Amino acid sequence: MSCEYKVYDPSWCPGCGNFMIRTALKQALEELNIEPHNAVIVSGIGQAAKIPHYIGANGFNGLHGRALPPAIGAKLSNKNLTVIVQSGDGDTYGEGGNHFIHTIRRNVDIAHFVHDNQIYGLTKGQGSPTTAKGQKTTLQFDGVKLEPVKPVALSLTMGAGFVARGFSGDIPHLVKLMKEAITYKGYAHLDIFQPCVVWNKVNTFKWYKEHTYYLPDDYDYTNYDEAYKKALEWDDGIPLGILYKVEKETYEDSFDFIKNGPPLVDATLDPMDAENLMKDFY
Amino acid sequence: MDYTILVGGAAGQGIDTVVHLLERTIKRHGYYIFTYKNFMSMVRGGHNFMQVRFSDKPLTSYSSKLDMIFALNEETIMLHRDRLKPEGIVILDNEIAKAEEFNHLPLTQIAKELNNQKVYPTVGFGALVNYFGLSLDIAEEVIDHVLGTKISDINKQALHKGYNMLERKYNLEKKEDKHILINGNQALALGAIAAGCKYYCGYPMTPSSSVMTYMSTKANEMGIVVDQIEDEVGALNMALGASYAGVRAMTGSSGGGFALMTEALSLAGITEIPIVVFNAQRPGPATGLATRTEQADLRFMIHAGHGEFPRMVIALRSPDDAFYQTARAFNLAEKYQIPVLLMTEEYLTDYSMTIEPFDFGRITIDRYLATEDDVADERYKRYKFTESGISPRLIPGKVPGKVVLVDSHEHNEYGNIEENAENRTKMMDKRMKKLEALMKEDIQEPWFIGVDNPENLIVCWGATYGAVKETVDRLNNEGHSFGALIYGDIWPFPTKTINKLGRIANNIIDIEQNATGQLESLINEKTSTKCSHRILKYDGRPFNADEIVERIICQIEL
Numbered sequence: 115m116s117c118e119y120k121v122y123d124p125s126w127c128p129g130c131g132n133f134m135i136r137t138a139l140k141q142a143l144e145e146l147n148i149e150p151h152n153a154v155i156v157s158g159i160g161q162a163a164k165i166p167h168y169i170g171a172n173g174f175n176g177l178h179g180r181a182l183p184p185a186i187g188a189k190l191s192n193k194n195l196t197v198i199v200q201s202g203d204g205d206t207y208g209e210g211g212n213h214f215i216h217t218i219r220r221n222v223d224i225a226h227f228v229h230d231n232q233i234y235g236l237t238k239g240q241g242s243p244t245t246a247k248g249q250k251t252t253l254q255f256d257g258v259k260l261e262p263v264k265p266v267a268l269s270l271t272m273g274a275g276f277v278a279r280g281f282s283g284d285i286p287h288l289v290k291l292m293k294e295a296i297t298y299k300g301y302a303h304l305d306i307f308q309p310c311v312v313w314n315k316v317n318t319f320k321w322y323k324e325h326t327y328y329l330p331d332d333y334d335y336t337n338y339d340e341a342y343k344k345a346l347e348w349d350d351g352i353p354l355g356i357l358y359k360v361e362k363e364t365y366e367d368s369f370d371f372i373k374n375g376p377p378l379v380d381a382t383l384d385p386m387d388a389e390n391l392m393k394d395f396y
Numbered sequence: 397m398d399y400t401i402l403v404g405g406a407a408g409q410g411i412d413t414v415v416h417l418l419e420r421t422i423k424r425h426g427y428y429i430f431t432y433k434n435f436m437s438m439v440r441g442g443h444n445f446m447q448v449r450f451s452d453k454p455l456t457s458y459s460s461k462l463d464m465i466f467a468l469n470e471e472t473i474m475l476h477r478d479r480l481k482p483e484g485i486v487i488l489d490n491e492i493a494k495a496e497e498f499n500h501l502p503l504t505q506i507a508k509e510l511n512n513q514k515v516y517p518t519v520g521f522g523a524l525v526n527y528f529g530l531s532l533d534i535a536e537e538v539i540d541h542v543l544g545t546k547i548s549d550i551n552k553q554a555l556h557k558g559y560n561m562l563e564r565k566y567n568l569e570k571k572e573d574k575h576i577l578i579n580g581n582q583a584l585a586l587g588a589i590a591a592g593c594k595y596y597c598g599y600p601m602t603p604s605s606s607v608m609t610y611m612s613t614k615a616n617e618m619g620i621v622v623d624q625i626e627d628e629v630g631a632l633n634m635a636l637g638a639s640y641a642g643v644r645a646m647t648g649s650s651g652g653g654f655a656l657m658t659e660a661l662s663l664a665g666i667t668e669i670p671i672v673v674f675n676a677q678r679p680g681p682a683t684g685l686a687t688r689t690e691q692a693d694l695r696f697m698i699h700a701g702h703g704e705f706p707r708m709v710i711a712l713r714s715p716d717d718a719f720y721q722t723a724r725a726f727n728l729a730e731k732y733q734i735p736v737l738l739m740t741e742e743y744l745t746d747y748s749m750t751i752e753p754f755d756f757g758r759i760t761i762d763r764y765l766a767t768e769d770d771v772a773d774e775r776y777k778r779y780k781f782t783e784s785g786i787s788p789r790l791i792p793g794k795v796p797g798k799v800v801l802v803d804s805h806e807h808n809e810y811g812n813i814e815e816n817a818e819n820r821t822k823m824m825d826k827r828m829k830k831l832e833a834l835m836k837e838d839i840q841e842p843w844f845i846g847v848d849n850p851e852n853l854i855v856c857w858g859a860t861y862g863a864v865k866e867t868v869d870r871l872n873n874e875g876h877s878f879g880a881l882i883y884g885d886i887w888p889f890p891t892k893t894i895n896k897l898g899r900i901a902n903n904i905i906d907i908e909q910n911a912t913g914q915l916e917s918l919i920n921e922k923t924s925t926k927c928s929h930r931i932l933k934y935d936g937r938p939f940n941a942d943e944i945v946e947r948i949i950c951q952i953e954l
Contacts, residue, residue, distance in 0.1 A: 122812070152793050156637070161805070166801060167812050172792035173801040174640055175900035176633060177663050183630040184637025188792075190621050191595065191641035195793050216626035371619040379642040379791065381619055383592030385723070385759035390751055391586060391614060393807075 117144050118171060120170030123259040126161060131282035131308025131319075137169060138285050139198075142292035145173070153196045156185040159209060160202035162229030179209025180227075182217045190366055192377045196296060197223075203230040204320060207243040207263045218272040218301055225302045228265065229282075231310040232317045234259040239313035239373045249316055268343040269303040270338070275362040276300060276307050277341065279354050280321055282308035287354070294356060300364050307352075329355035336360055397427075397452050397568075400459045401524075404445035404474055405468025407438055410517035412468065413543070417521045419577060421538045422450045423750055428463055428570030430862075432458035432938070433746040435687040437602070443471055448951045452571075455749065456714070456862035460942040466520060467492065470556070487520065487562070501561045506554065515554040522558025525557070529567035576753050580744035580859070583715035583754075584674065585610040587722030588646050589618055590759045592674075593647035595638040597623040597631045601653040602686045603742040608648075623756040628653040632660035638667045642765075642791035644726050648674035648738075652682060658700045660920055661735055665705025667802040668779065668787070668827065670729035674738035676745050679936045688936030689742035691858055692910035695917070696747040697737050699888045704824070705858055706732070706831045709887035711739045711858035713843070716751045717884060718744070720758070727762045732830045733786060739886075741909070743938040744859035768795050777809040778802060781822065785829030831888055841893045842881040847872055850879030852952065853901035855894065855927065857883035857915050859938070860907055866941035867948070876954050883915065883942055890923040898925030903952055907944065 126132045143153060153171040157163035159178035161236040166173025171197070174184055181199045189197045206214055206228045217226075239252030243263040250257050264279050276298045280288045288306065295302035307326070309319045316323045333355065334340060341358035367373040375381075401418065403411050423429045427450040436442035447458050462480045467473045467488040480486070490500035501523055507516035518539070525535045535555055540548045578586075585607045588596070596611045598604070612622040621638075625631045631647045638645035654675045664671050675697060679690040697709050709729060712718040718740065725736040742884040766788035766833060774781075778797040780787040785808075792800040801811030806823060809813035814823075843861070846868045856864050861882045871878045879901075881894055899902055901906065906927040911934045915925050931947045933939055948954070 125813075127731070136723075149796065150799055151796050154641075154792055164813070165695055165802070170799060172799045173803070173811070174634075174637065175803040175805065176667075177804055180629065180633040180660070180663075183625065183634035184640065187595065187597070187634040187637025187639075187643075187645065188641040190623075191638045191643035191645075192793055195641065212626050216630075222464050332472070367488075369621060370616065374619070378594050378619070378621065381592075381594055383594075383761045385590040385592070385756045385761065388586065388590040388618065389591065389754075390755040391618075392576060392756075395578045395582070396573075396753075 117147050117149055118359070119143055119150055122168050122170070124164065124168045129311040130161070131231060131310070132162060132165070132229060134282040134285055135227070135288070135306060136165060136309060138288040138292055139165070139227070140169060141289045142296065144343055145289070146293055146296060148196050152194065153198065154188055155201045156181045156188065156197065158201040158205040160205050162200060162202040162268060163205060165200050179205050180213065181205065182213040185224050186217065186220065186222045190372065190378060191223055192379045193366055193372060194377055198296065199224055199226045201228065202235070202242070203228060203232060203244045203313050204234050204242040207265055215272055217271055218274045218303070221275060221300045221362050222365045223299055223301070225292070226304065227292065227295070228303070228305045229308055230265070230305050231308045233310050235310045235313055246316065252313070255396040264346065265305050265364065266303070267342065270345050270358060274301055274303050274358070275355070275360050276302035277345070278302070278304045278356040279352070279356040280304055280306040281326060281354055282306060283319055283322060287328070298359065300362050311329055326352045326354050329353050329357070398459070399450070399451070399463045400447050400461065401450045401464045401466060402445055402462045403466045403468070404443065404472030404476060406441050407436065408440040408442050409465050409468040410514065411446055411468060412442055414517040415448055416542045417518065417538055417835050418524065419448045419748060420542060421525065421535050422448070422528070422568070423536050423575065423577045424538065424573050425530060425568050426573045427452060427568070428749065429577055429750045430458055431748045437686040445472065457866045458747070458940055460940045462633045464517065466519065466524070475732045475744060481924055487523065489516065496642050496925055499562065501558070504560070506557045510550060510553055510557070513548050515551055515598045518551045518554035519558035521874050522555040523561040523926065524618070525555065526559045526880070527562040527565050529564055535899045540847065548766070556581050574753070575750035576749050577750050579746055579748040580712065580715050581606040581609055581676070582742055583718040584712065584722050584738070584740060586754065587719040588672070588726070589614060589620070589724040590719070590756055591644065591726040592761050593602035593644045593646050593726065594619060595621045595635065596647065597625045597634045598647050598649065599625060599631055599653060599698070601650045603651050603678060603745040604648045604674070621740060623695035628781060629660065632657040632671070632673060633663070636664055639669050639671050640792070642794070646672045646674070648676065650676045650678050651680045651684070654693070654700070659702070659756070661701035662703055662705065663804050664735040664826070665701060665703070665707065666804060668733040669802060670733050671735045671739065672725045672729050673733060673735060674740060677739060677741040679934070685936045687742065689938050690909050690934060690936065691741055692934070693912070694886065694910070694914040695855070697739055702838070704829055704833070706734050706834070707887065708732070708734060708834060708885070710736065711738060711886050712744060712885055713858055713861040713882055713884055714744070714751070715749055719754050721884060727760065730764045731762065732834055733789060733828060739858060741859050762790065766790050770800060771795070775810060776800065778811045779807060779823065779826070780811060781826055784833050785826045786833070812855065822902045835888050838888050839888055840885045841890045842883040844879060844881055846879030847877055849900050850897070851877035852879070852903045852905065853897050853900060854880035854905045854917065855915060856880060856907045857886055860909065863939040863941050863944055864907060867944045870941060870945060871948070886918070889918050891923045893920065894925050895923050896925070903928045905948065905952070907939070909933050909939065
């Protein structure tokens with residue numbers, strides 16, 4: 115069966131980082147030989163979240179902030195599906211903050227690609243949870259008054275077993291990260307910087323190029339303390355690459371009948387199987 | 397024989413234990429049981445009481461009058477004395493109140509002798525076993541069943557110690573016991589399990605939680621994922637993901653938690669992902685009365701979720717109904733690819749009643765899934781325009797070469813975002829068209845009970861069924877002409893029977909547990925019938941037949 119993914123014309127602005135992210139995604143999926151009918155892309159709402167419409171995999175384009183719960187439901191229901199969640203920084207760290215925190219606790223085998231452009235694109239330029247404090251936006255005319263969320267430090271604190279940062283401007287590097295995240299057995303958090311050419315005049319392509327650096331080849335990503343230090347680095351350079359990666363038991367494996375049985379969707383359904391339960395009520 | 401025992405005390409005193417032992421022991425002697433449970437919203441203290449009613453004839457409701465009060469504290473006597481029949485008796489531990497007309501039993505004293513304070517309710521149970529002439533063997537079996545083997549020995553000792561404390565008054569004949577004794581939530585959960593539900597996610601909220609608890613106890617045995625999720629918003633979204641991937645999923649809550657699910661309900665509507673959601677109603681608004689009962693979410697359930705999309709709403713009327721309707725809901729959700737919303741209410745979630753064992757052979761699992769042959773298009777159209785409005789539904793990952801795209805935006809047949817005006821109209825029409833087939837093929841008229849062509853027609857819905865049934869039987873036995881329609885399927889609203897009977901009846905009496913007459917408003921909106929009287933109750937307590945009869949006689953010239 116062909117692993118080639120069809121692509122469809124997006125409604126993104128010319129120069130949007132989403133184009134590159136989609137290119138990397140397509141390449142990653144094809145290099146991993148994952149057939150389109152076995153991949154599901156789950157998203158919320160935002161420009162990033164339109165991606166299920168622009169690549170030919172199974173897709174669940176749900177509600178703003180609510181991509182993670184259905185992704186978990188889908189993965190638990192069919193462990194053979196490759197489930198990827200893609201949404202923006204507002205969707206993931208704002209509206210969906212509660213699900214972000216608790217999904218990490220579960221450690222379901224899904225890859226979570228957050229298109230982090232540090233602004234709200236679809237709704238035209240309001241501050242997002244990751245917009246820098248003091249930055250002026252189309253809503254915060256005096257500048258954002260809040261400290262930004264620290265996404266990778268947050269996921270590390272919550273105990274995520276795979277935490278990484280990428281950049282839409284480096285497709286080969288991003289492809290590598292995506293493949294690692296998809297093949298990682300557990301919840302993989304990949305925060306992807308991307309410029310929003312229309313609404314974010316601060317975090318531009320140039321800004322990202324100048325403010326990020328690559329973790330060296332000898333960086334030990336099994337060292338939690340190191341990873342945490344790296345996660346907090348910002349003003350003096352933001353590290354890109356895998357910050358942390360260790361094995362952990364997945365949520366779905368904690369269900370014996372899922373771990374050692376067929377996918378839940380393939381269970382035989384027979385009402386008579388439940389008849390025995392009535393004995394408690396005699 | 398029709399006897400009611402009230403067991404009352406502070407939360408944590410052991411009322412539950414005594415009641416479970418009593419109801420099941422009497423039930424195993426072949427009697428019909430109806431146990432009404434009344435709680436305050438606290439884990440310790442306050443006042444809780446339960447009423448075990450038993451009879452040699454079928455019961456559907458609780459009685460307002462008491463034959464016996466078994467008081468675990470003095471407050472119980474004060475609160476319920478005026479409902480005790482003249483010949484009724486009060487039983488209590490001799491360390492509580494000292495009034496002479498009570499039957500004082502040395503319950504705590506015996507418990508102390510057994511070195512286990514906790515068994516004193518069982519000592520009382522022992523006294524009642526002899527009082528009613530029940531079998532000690534059966535009482536011991538029930539102790540094993542209800543309390544489990546770890547603590548059954550000490551409880552059996554307590555049973556025997558208490559046995560001689562009261563003189564025998566009755567000799568309840570042991571008859572054949574063919575029934576099960578079950579409450580509304582257990583029945584709902586069993587119905588879901590029978591229907592092949594393999595995914596339940598939810599957030600604890602009274603009085604819905606015991607559905608999740610029951611499913612959790614059976615999860616490993618039946619291969620069901622039971623997930624306590626971080627919030628109700630996530631719960632319905634998660635269940636939709638599971639259903640999208642092909643697994644029958646359910647979630648549920650009570651008013652405030654259901655309120656958090658409304659956006660996802662809207663998502664279910666436009667994505668056409670089948671789903672079953674239940675609301676165990678309690679008095680609102682907001683936190684309201686957490687442990688009490690009401691029927692005030694009808695309009696909410698019918699209209700919840702922004703925008704317009706087809707849904708079905710079913711009100712559960714008894715534990716029996718809860719089992720079969722829940723199983724049916726899963727089939728209808730998948731047939732029409734709509735949300736099917738079940739309404740229960742605290743009263744029904746908690747009361748236990750003897751019913752015929754469920755006939756699992758009556759349950760069918762009908763999935764209405766498309767096969768590869770149904771989807772000839774090169775690119776699968778999840779939302780293909782069809783005559784009925786129902787598009788062939790594929791499960792992701794099941795057909796190589798075909799992908800399934802579902803979408804919360806308005807979309808085209810493929811599921812892609814589409815803003816085109818003509819497409820929007822066509823898609824909205826497609827979705828709403830599904831209601832036509834639902835009305836024609838599957839919506840059931842309300843239950844009817846009573847005399848044919850009644851002069852007085854009661855209309856009600858959900859768990860008011862039990863009290864209304866007793867009311868109708870009583871009034872007809874006294875020579876009046878009463879009938880009642882009890883709505884189960886309540887949206888889309890079935891109109892045939894009410895219009896037919898409404899033309900004949902002199903009085904049409906709306907009986908429901910809310911302040912604004914929500915069923916009546918539906919009748920006004922959808923039918924040519926008008927109610928002439930209404931009996932509303934919204935004090936957080938359930939109707940009983942005595943109250944309804946009294947209020948009917950007050951309002952209507954019979």
